[in-house]
Amino acid sequence: MAEQQKKMVEAITAMDEDFAKWYTDVIKKAELTDYSSVKGCMVIRPYGYAIWENIQQDLDRRFKKTGHENVYMPMFIPESLLQKEKDHVAGFAPEVAWVTQGGSETLTERLCVRPTSETLFCEHYAKIINSYRDLPKLYNQWCSVVRWEKTTRPFLRSSEFLWQEGHTMHETAEEAREETLRMLKVYEDFYRETLAIPAVTGRKTEKEKFAGAMETYTIEPMMHNGVALQGGTSHYFGDGFARSFDITFTGRDNTLQYPHQTSWGVSTRMIGALIMVHGDDNGLVLPPKVAPIQVAIIPIAQHKEGVLEKAREIADRLSETFRVKLDASDQSAGWKFSEYEMKGVPLRLEIGPKDIEKNQCVLVRRDNREKLFVSLHELEAEIARALALVHDGLYERALANLQAKTYVARTYDEFLDIAANRPGFIKAMWCGDSACEDKIKDETGGVKSRCIPFVEEHLSDVCVCCGKPAKHQVYWGKQY
Amino acid sequence: MAEQQKKMVEAITAMDEDFAKWYTDVIKKAELTDYSSVKGCMVIRPYGYAIWENIQQDLDRRFKKTGHENVYMPMFIPESLLQKEKDHVAGFAPEVAWVTQGGSETLTERLCVRPTSETLFCEHYAKIINSYRDLPKLYNQWCSVVRWEKTTRPFLRSSEFLWQEGHTMHETAEEAREETLRMLKVYEDFYRETLAIPAVTGRKTEKEKFAGAMETYTIEPMMHNGVALQGGTSHYFGDGFARSFDITFTGRDNTLQYPHQTSWGVSTRMIGALIMVHGDDNGLVLPPKVAPIQVAIIPIAQHKEGVLEKAREIADRLSETFRVKLDASDQSAGWKFSEYEMKGVPLRLEIGPKDIEKNQCVLVRRDNREKLFVSLHELEAEIARALALVHDGLYERALANLQAKTYVARTYDEFLDIAANRPGFIKAMWCGDSACEDKIKDETGGVKSRCIPFVEEHLSDVCVCCGKPAKHQVYWGKQY
Numbered sequence: 038m039a040e041q042q043k044k045m046v047e048a049i050t051a052m053d054e055d056f057a058k059w060y061t062d063v064i065k066k067a068e069l070t071d072y073s074s075v076k077g078c079m080v081i082r083p084y085g086y087a088i089w090e091n092i093q094q095d096l097d098r099r100f101k102k103t104g105h106e107n108v109y110m111p112m113f114i115p116e117s118l119l120q121k122e123k124d125h126v127a128g129f130a131p132e133v134a135w136v137t138q139g140g141s142e143t144l145t146e147r148l149c150v151r152p153t154s155e156t157l158f159c160e161h162y163a164k165i166i167n168s169y170r171d172l173p174k175l176y177n178q179w180c181s182v183v184r185w186e187k188t189t190r191p192f193l194r195s196s197e198f199l200w201q202e203g204h205t206m207h208e209t210a211e212e213a214r215e216e217t218l219r220m221l222k223v224y225e226d227f228y229r230e231t232l233a234i235p236a237v238t239g240r241k242t243e244k245e246k247f248a249g250a251m252e253t254y255t256i257e258p259m260m261h262n263g264v265a266l267q268g269g270t271s272h273y274f275g276d277g278f279a280r281s282f283d284i285t286f287t288g289r290d291n292t293l294q295y296p297h298q299t300s301w302g303v304s305t306r307m308i309g310a311l312i313m314v315h316g317d318d319n320g321l322v323l324p325p326k327v328a329p330i331q332v333a334i335i336p337i338a339q340h341k342e343g344v345l346e347k348a349r350e351i352a353d354r355l356s357e358t359f360r361v362k363l364d365a366s367d368q369s370a371g372w373k374f375s376e377y378e379m380k381g382v383p384l385r386l387e388i389g390p391k392d393i394e395k396n397q398c399v400l401v402r403r404d405n406r407e408k409l410f411v412s413l414h415e416l417e418a419e420i421a422r423a424l425a426l427v428h429d430g431l432y433e434r435a436l437a438n439l440q441a442k443t444y445v446a447r448t449y450d451e452f453l454d455i456a457a458n459r460p461g462f463i464k465a466m467w468c469g470d471s472a473c474e475d476k477i478k479d480e481t482g483g484v485k486s487r488c489i490p491f492v493e494e495h496l497s498d499v500c501v502c503c504g505k506p507a508k509h510q511v512y513w514g515k516q517y
Numbered sequence: 518m519a520e521q522q523k524k525m526v527e528a529i530t531a532m533d534e535d536f537a538k539w540y541t542d543v544i545k546k547a548e549l550t551d552y553s554s555v556k557g558c559m560v561i562r563p564y565g566y567a568i569w570e571n572i573q574q575d576l577d578r579r580f581k582k583t584g585h586e587n588v589y590m591p592m593f594i595p596e597s598l599l600q601k602e603k604d605h606v607a608g609f610a611p612e613v614a615w616v617t618q619g620g621s622e623t624l625t626e627r628l629c630v631r632p633t634s635e636t637l638f639c640e641h642y643a644k645i646i647n648s649y650r651d652l653p654k655l656y657n658q659w660c661s662v663v664r665w666e667k668t669t670r671p672f673l674r675s676s677e678f679l680w681q682e683g684h685t686m687h688e689t690a691e692e693a694r695e696e697t698l699r700m701l702k703v704y705e706d707f708y709r710e711t712l713a714i715p716a717v718t719g720r721k722t723e724k725e726k727f728a729g730a731m732e733t734y735t736i737e738p739m740m741h742n743g744v745a746l747q748g749g750t751s752h753y754f755g756d757g758f759a760r761s762f763d764i765t766f767t768g769r770d771n772t773l774q775y776p777h778q779t780s781w782g783v784s785t786r787m788i789g790a791l792i793m794v795h796g797d798d799n800g801l802v803l804p805p806k807v808a809p810i811q812v813a814i815i816p817i818a819q820h821k822e823g824v825l826e827k828a829r830e831i832a833d834r835l836s837e838t839f840r841v842k843l844d845a846s847d848q849s850a851g852w853k854f855s856e857y858e859m860k861g862v863p864l865r866l867e868i869g870p871k872d873i874e875k876n877q878c879v880l881v882r883r884d885n886r887e888k889l890f891v892s893l894h895e896l897e898a899e900i901a902r903a904l905a906l907v908h909d910g911l912y913e914r915a916l917a918n919l920q921a922k923t924y925v926a927r928t929y930d931e932f933l934d935i936a937a938n939r940p941g942f943i944k945a946m947w948c949g950d951s952a953c954e955d956k957i958k959d960e961t962g963g964v965k966s967r968c969i970p971f972v973e974e975h976l977s978d979v980c981v982c983c984g985k986p987a988k989h990q991v992y993w994g995k996q997y
Contacts, residue, residue, distance in 0.1 A: 071641055074598055075628065076619075078591030080641050083656070086587050107566050111558035112592075112630075112661055112677055113614075118554055134593075135618040136630065139556075139665040139676075140611050148555065150592075150616065150630070161551055161560050176563070180661070181592055185619040196619075197592055 077189035077196030087329035110157040113148040128248020158204035159282035192309035200304035206296040213297035217273040220301040224269040233324040233431040239488030244471040260313035263460030265514040271301035321381030325424040333377035334363040337389025456481035466507035468500035487512040557669035557676030567809035590637040593628035608728020630663040638684035639762035672789035680784035686776040693777035697753040700781040704749040713804040713911040719968030724951040740793035743940030751781035801861030805904040813857035814843040817869025936961035946987035948980035967992040
C-alpha cells in the first residue's frame, strides 16, 4: 500500500514531452525492472519477468517445431578459445568482462564471461560431428550474456541481458543459408503473431554485419517515436569458424569437408520494443499473447451484497481459459482502472450490481478504451474475440505508424532534411561503399543503414550520398 | 552413424566393478554432457538438457501453485555487497570467481560471479518493502551459479551449475519458518512424485548449515551404492540479513520492524541423483515424468510391407498424449533395444508383422524388462498404466535400497565397523557437539551428519562417539 500510494502521486511524463523519460517512467511504474548496484545490470521484477516467460514459451515452441534442441554451454570462454576466429574476437574483445581470479588463486588464463557462444558451440561441434549423418545439428540455448556497455538503459542496452542463441551446422552452404532465412522468418512471424509488431526485414551491409559472419539478416521494428530497434538477427557464417575450429566431417562422397554454420538470437530487448511500439501516455499496452494478466476484473461498488461473490465466480471460471486477475483490494475502482491501464492489461472487466441484475458485464479494451456490454453466458467467446481485436488493433496501429514515418529520399538534401526533421525510416539508394555509410552517420548525428530489404525498390539510379551508380535500396534510420 | 557405431564397441563398466566409472560411462554413452575446455564447467547436451527442462517445468508449476513469482537478478555481485553479511561472505568468498576487468578497463571494485544471490535479493527487497502490506514477498529465480571447485564431476560438483533459488521475506518469524518447511515439503513431494526418489529429510547440524542461516533443512536421497547426495536445502535466516541490509517495514502496530527471510534451492545435481538412484548395468533408467522420451517405438522386420506405415501411424497417434520417438533408422532392432535401454527410456514399444495381424503390439518396461502384449484399441490407457507401474517400480526399488542400507549403531565400534564395511546411512545418537562430528569424519574417512530427522528415534541414552548424554538422533553417511 505504501508503495501503491506513492504511485498515485507521481504521474508519468507524456511521450511527446520527453520520450526517454516516458520510457523509464513506464518501466518504473509498471514495475518491470529495478536498478542494481552493479553497473549496467538490471533486476527484472516479477511483472517484467512474466512477460519474458511468455515470450520464451512461445518462441521455444516455434524453435522445437522447426527441429531445434536446447542445450547449455559454460558461461566462461577461455581467452585462447575466443581468439580462434580473428574477426570474431576483434568484434567482441573490447566489450567483455574478464574473470582473472578463482577463489584465492590467480588464473593462468583469463576467462571472458560469454558475450555470445559461437566459440563454445564450435569447440563442442568439433567433437561430435564426424559424418554427414551427424548433420544438421540444430542447437539453441537460453541464457544470459554480458557485454560491457558504457551507457545503459533497461532492456535496450544493458551489461547483462537474457537471450536465446541458436547455433546450427549443416552439410551444405545452401542448407545453412536456408536455415538463416528460416529463422529470420520465425522471428518475423513471432513479432507479427505474438508481439503484434510489424517490422522491416533484410540483409545488413558489410559494415553492420556480425563479427565473423558472412551475411547478417535483421528484423527492424520501428518504435513509436520513429527510431529503429535491431530486434533480432540471423547470421550465415559459411565455413569460416569450422576452419578455425577444425570441424570436419566425412561427406557422402567420402571426402573430408567443413560444415556450414548459422547463428541467430533475440533478447530481452524485445520487451523494450513492446513498451516503445505499443505504449501510450497512460502506460504500458501489452499484446494479449504475452500479457501476464489478460483480463483484470474490477468489482464496482464491491461493498454491495453479491458483487464480490460474483466477481470471484467469474474469476474462477475465466482462469481456466485466460490469465486473469481479480483485484478485490480496498482501493477505489478509479485507482484500479489506472493501475491496470499502467500495467498494460489488454482487457478490463467491470462487474457491478446493475450488471449482475442484467447477467452481463462490461469489457473495456486497453488499446482504444472501447466498451463492450457482454452477456455472462457468452463470456469466454466474447473475451477471446476482444483479445483478438486488441491484438489486431495494436498491429494495425503500429503498422500505420511505421508506414507514416517511412520516407523516400532521392537527393542528399532531401535525406538530410528528413533525418533532421522527421524521425523514421528513410528509403534511399546506395552505392555499396561503407564510406557513404560513415559520411551519412557523421552528418546526421547517427543515421545508419538498417538493412537492404529482400525486395528492393528502384528509387533512382545513383547513390543518395555520393552520386555514383546505385547498387541497392537501403532502409536508413537512427537506432536504440 | 559414425558416432553411433563407435558406441557399439565400448561397453559400459559394471556398477559393482567401479561405480564412479560406471557413472561417467553412463553420462557419456547416454549423451548427457560433454567436457569443455573451461575447468570444471560442463556442456549439457540435448538429452541431458531435456531432462532438466522437464524438471524445471514440474517444479516451476509447484512454485507458482504455492504463490511464488519468478524474477531475474544480475549475475554479478560487487565485493562490498557480498561482504555485508559476515558469515555469508566467510562461507562463499573462498570459492567464487572474480571479474576484475570490463573491456579494457580495470574495475575499481571487483565483482564476483554469483555463487548464490541472497545479497542481491536483499538489496532489492530493501527498496521495495516498506509496509507489512508489502509482505510476504515470494520470489524465485532460475539461473546458473558459479562455485570454484577443485575436483569436479558432471552434475554432482561443477564450477558452474544450473539451479533455482527461492528468496522470500515475511512479516513474522513464524511465517518464515512455515515457508522454510513448506518448500522442503515441495522438494520432498517432487522427489517422490516426479523423480520416484525416496529420501531422508531433516535439519542440518550447526556445523553443516548454510553460511548465514539460522536453520538449514535438507533432503537426502541415497544413491544405489549407499552414498548420500544433498538433494536440496531450505534455509531459515531469521532477520540477520535484513539487519545487515537495513530492510525494514512498518508493522501493523506502526513500529519499524525487520522482516524474516528464507531461501531454498535445488540444482542440476538432481540429474546426478536420477542416474545414481535408478541406473543399472544397461545404462540410464529414467522415471517417466522427466524422461525426454517416454516410449521408444521400434519396428520389427521393418522392411516387410506395412510395418513402417503402422509404426508411423502409432507414433503420430501416441505423440498427442506421450513423448514418443519412432526409430525407423536402418540399425538392427537389437541395436535399437540397447540404445534406448542405455538412454533409460521407460517403455519400448515393438511392432512387427505378426503383431499387426493380431492388432496388438509389445510393450517392454525398462525397469524390469517385463513384456506386455497390448491391443492397439487400448494403447493409450495401457501405456499410461505401464508408465505409472514403471514409476512405482522405481520408487519401490529405491526405497528398498535405502531401507536395506540404513543401519543402527549403538556403540562407536559398531559405528566404525558399519562405516568401514557397509556403505549406507547410519542412525546413531549424538551429543550435539561438533567435536564429535569432526572426530567421526576423521576416523571414518568422511562420514558426516546428514540430518536430524523430524521424528527422532531413541536408540540409546548416550552419544555414539563420546558417550556423553545424547541430544539427538542423527542420520550419518558419506556424501557426494
